[in-house]
Amino acid sequence: MAFLKKLLPGTPALGLATLAFLGLAAYEGLAWSRFERDNRALAEPGRITLTDDTDRELVFAAARAQAARGNEQEALRLYNTVLREGTPEFRERVHYNIANLYLREAAPLWNAVGVLEYARVDTLVALAKESYRAALRLNPDAWDARYNLEYAHRITPPPKERAKSDFQGSKSSVFATMPSLPGGGP
């Protein structure tokens, strides 16, 4: 008992410690209630009201909800507002989802019409590849990004042949290239 008595701090120290624990409890209590509220919002991302102070994870959820509704432009806009914020893990997810938006638009075009939509597919795939690379630079173990990036490479249109503006023909006329009548003809 005497040993326990020695272990216990004096009354002022005990009072201060109690106050400190009360303060920490209040802080964690507030955090807990805020997290609970935000988790409820994450369950219904379509109803998230965005302001300047909205947590980036909620913005991310809202962007994903927009993409699911087919509103890719708005999703891209929202992703770009939080692209440079947060932890590397968060930024990796944002880059990855942006890349998916581009690739999901490019893949059906490529598979349906191929090089007929060359410019559009090429641009979209290039943007997707750049975003996947950014995601992989942040987290080389992002296997989904690796997989999709490999697919983006697969559907990368072959480079267009360069226009032969430097053609130096020696023939004076296109007709000169036509085969002539075989010798010995009538």
Add this chain to the structure above:
Amino acid sequence: MALMRSIALMLCLAAGALRAETAAPHLELQASRDFGYTLGSLIEHHLRLWLPDGAELVTPLLPSPGAVNDWLDLRTLRWEQESAHVVRIDVTYQVFKGIRDPETAVIPPLAIAYRVGGTNAEIHTPEWSFGLIPLIPPATPDDKVMLRGDAHERQFPAQSAFYRFVAFLSAAALGVLALASRFGLIPGLGRRRPFADACRRIARLRSASPGVRLDAGLRAVHEALAKTHGKPVFPAMLDAFFEARPVFAPLRAEFEAFFDASQRHFFEPGAEETDVSVHCQALEGFCRRCARLERSA
């Protein structure tokens, strides 16, 4: 003599070889494996560079992180002087080569600059080939490949915040309990403080008549003494009481006066002085002093 000549010759040859070795810088490359890499993999190269006397690495001219070519990034390059002539260089590459079938890729040479005799020179790492394998089965047609889905949002750590909240609240509650018991606010918890209890009982009697107050006050102090000592205390037992609880010894005279007053009040009613309220105040003061000593024990 012939043996001595042979040894001298061997020493000369060895020194010559050593001199040749130190005269020309050379590089040794170590890598964990050269197969099984996929798009996105990191490749680590550990280089050891032997420099001749007077040569030093030109660190500002070392390759900086960035794209090496369209499918290879140099991610990090760190160097460390291992000894006067040896520099260790750790290089990390990241592969972004998209392939359909397994293939062999080649990491191009890397130029390492060093300065010797006031002039800059370069030594190149050797080309390094490695096996790269695709993630998507080669036979799968493009239109049959299922893209991996979007990354999901992360839940906020409400549960861990709740646990921390409960832990801190419990600690605060324990602190409050400890403080309350220390001040004797919780009956049955913490140290017993019979004199503190007696003081409270006497204080509650302030509105009573002086006679009743003195009577109850004396009884309360007797009870406190008995609780403190573990048995009733009589004037003859005071020495034993002080021996067992020396903290109360400074109040010995007051204890004796208390027993005198108690004797007069309970057993010699006629001998009691007329101004009972003076006795009451003295008793309350005595009880407070006892309580103070009790707290310091």
